[in-house]
Amino acid sequence: MKAEIITIGDELLIGQVVDTNSAWMAERLNEAGIELYQITSVHDDREHILKALDEAFSRADIVLTTGGLGPTKDDITKHVMCEYFGTSLVEDASVRAHIHELYKERPEVLNRLTATQWLVPASATILPNRVGSAPIMVFENEVKGERLEVRGEGQNSKFLIAMPGVPHEMKIAMTEQVMPYIRLKVRGERLEAGDIIHRTILLSGIAESTLAIRIEDWENALPDSMHLAYLPKDGTIRLRLSTYGEATAEELQSHIDTLLPLISDYLLATEDISLEALAGRLLKQHAMTIATAESCTGGRLAAALNVQSGSSAYYMGSVVAYDNRIKEQVLGVAHDTLMEYGAVSEQTVREMAEGVRTLMNTDYAIATSGIAGPTGGTKDKPVGTVWIAWATPTGTEARCFHFGVAREREQITMRAVNEALIHLIKSIKTKH
Secondary structure (H helix, E strand, C coil): CEEEEEEECHHHHCCCCCCCHHHHHHHHHHHCCCEEEEEEEECCCHHHHHHHHHHHHHHCCEEEEECCCCCCCCCCHHHHHHHHHCCCEEECHHHHHHHHHHCCCCHHHCCCCHHHHHEEECCCEEECCCCCCCCEEEEECCCCCCCCCCCCCHHHCCEEEEECCCHHHHHHHHHHHHHHHHHHHCCCCCCCCCCEEEEEEEEECCCHHHHHHHCHHHHHCCCCCCEEEEEEECCEEEEEEEEECCCCHHHHHHHHHHHHHHHHHHEEECCCCCHHHHHHHHHHHCCCCEEEEECCCCCHHHHHHHCCCCHHHCEEEEEECCCHHHHHHCCCCCHHHHHHHCCCCHHHHHHHHHHHHHHHCCCEEEEEEECCCCCCCCCCCCCCEEEEEEEECCEEEEEEEECCCCCCHHHHHHHHHHHHHHHHHHHHHHHC
């Protein structure tokens, strides 16, 4: 079974809003065994939406749309859906009651535009949107004429589900209403069509092209039923081996078992896991604690370490020491060190790491200091120069990274965060 996603809104196409919805929805569909065939973004434009629906239904069994369901003139999705499915708007008493309850503390919101939200397509099945005013609309076996060849009832039917585009509303709608509805309509609790299986391996310390050459013979020997993808990002590579209903989990695992000895020196994990989650798991597993002292990363390393639920078991705190006075007065960096070597130096970053480890009485500490740009670089220390130090129970290590003047400030800081976590993970694995 195949699905397509259509995201509707001019804001997506001018870069004002980043489409995070589709990636999240893709994960939920994949978990249910539904292959996502294509993602399309369209303008708030009648012809553009109609054409996108035609094309999506020519390829997919399920079409999911987000956006364009608000009460203002620019939100035209509901009206276009009525045209596409040959129906008209009618008042829905349950939606009206929900909206009155939703805004009972804000009566000023209950105006003539809000009133249009309880007008819904007559032929649609309406699912409740617990946290918003735009109802979830389901059209099943409703397309007539040249729009879509309707294919019977049950598992062979095609249908469209229209959801709001606000991310937190969409996620609740998808979790509480849409996925249960799909499971109910299509083959019971688990959608077995396709039986998509992915296995992911997380690597670091090797270039994508070098990795491809190293595993070339192994990759060439893969059967046609398996597909390998290289997913590099900020110092890591995810290798994803997939099958779409053509091989078993055991067959995939057999090929992975053959691969692992070829890449063992670069291996971080044999699962799809974030660096921060992996670092947190290892720290918790070995009952170790950590603190951070940050300059150029400005608290992003701290945010990565405490994003996991339960991080209070291992993450003790951070000092964001951007100014040299803070490095001296809080972290104990020697004034002479800063004067002789500068803030962006091995000597300074070592003292920062050791200082915060002592200050917070932790097993591990990480410190960062660098030039994230776009200004501040020199010939000896160009933009992208970052020093990172790791203070551990057995000593302190520091490394200099050059992330490149062509990178944006955000890229440089996030690459520094990733490198800090990668080395921490390797350090814990080596020692335990």
